[in-house]
Amino acid sequence: MNNKSIYAQFSKKLIIATSLFIIVISFMFYGFTKATLYEEITDNLLKKASIIQQASISTVINHDNLKLITEDKLVVDLVSVSELQDISFREYHKDGSHYIELYYPFDISKQTFIKITKNIDNTDEMLRKIFSNVFILSLGGLVMVVIYALMVSKNLLIPIINIARRLSNMNENSLTKIETNRLPIEFHPLATSINNLTKKIEMYVKYQKELFIGAAHELKTPLAVMKLKSEVVLLKQREPEKYQETLRLFISEINGMDKMVSSILDVGRAEGAQFEKPTELDVIHFMRDRVNNYKLLANEKKIKIEFICEIEKFITIIQPTLLNQIIQNFVQNAIKFTPNEKTIIVKIALQDSDIIIKVMDEGIGIDENIDLFAPFKRVGKEQGAGLGLFLAKSAADAIGGDISIENRKDGVIGSVATLKLQTNPTCKLK
16 A cells, blocks of 8 residues: 555554554553552551451450451451551562552551551452453454544545546546535535636637637638639739739738737747746836836827826736736727727726736727637727737736726726736735
8 A cells, every 4th residue: 555645644544543542541441440449449448447446445456356357368467567657558469469458557656557468369360351351342442443444534535536537537528517515515625626727727728729710710711812812813814003902912911811820929929928937026016117118109199097006015926927918918908999188097906815907998898798808809990810818818827817807887988907916925015
């Protein structure tokens, strides 16, 4: 059995812990029984000595009549002991027998004591039988503990085995959800995490398929146009102006395909950026610099960009390239759809334990029923490949953030793009 196995470790620890418990309880029981029996013997001897002491008040006690006060394995005598002043017990072994001896004050002035000696071999024999029975019961208990530990360990592993079996049967075409109601409550967080991961994988696979299909469609359409135009032109001899017109059409279509190929290459570069080493970054300082740079782009349309921040400093470990990709997409879209002489607001705030970055524009708004994060989804009549938000979503997933886009709720026509970053132990907030 592998020592690194959870099953082996749990079974081993459970067996050791329960075995130690049984052993300790057994020794405690034996010790308590022994102490109780010995206490009963000493109490009995004290009672007999007290009776003899009381009898001496009305009867003269000497060696001869003390010998009459005897019973089986009990010897009573009157002795002189100079070094004793009070009741004393003594245990000793003699000729293979075990004795307990009581010295009870009879006449302290004469230093005489009543000595009662009792043979406790029967008590020792009883204790040995008790110990044997306890030992046998402990062995039986240990066997039951081993069986119980193995059964419990196996039962605890059943949910994990079931989850692993479900995961092993999944593929990109069959990403099923794990039903938490069939699992013990302790495994609900694990199942929820797996379901969330499965959902992300499902969305990723879906978007990748849409990306490939969309890319093929976007490239095939201009090629079909160019082919058809070429066939029409070649049907008969034409003036040079017609050929020039056709060539200009070809150049336009080729430029469009070039932009599309560049956008697809951006997808590859974005996935490569996910492997960038995270570094310590002051998000507030980073955002303030980026907003200042974006103001130059906004000036071409006489658009004003306002930067509102409730936080002085927010330092975290993050991949700057991915963060820049998200913010750049938000601001560029805001500039693209915001009319001249309007305002874009970039706002940073804390919400519970999350940092929220919002880019609010005064554009045309969005259709909230459309999944804008899917590849090749476009808004309005603006030119573009429709891959910007797809790349932003992939970057947000890579840095553990969430992004969303919705229409503004403050009475202004436009949309608001939001990035939520969860704080973590590496964050420093001032």
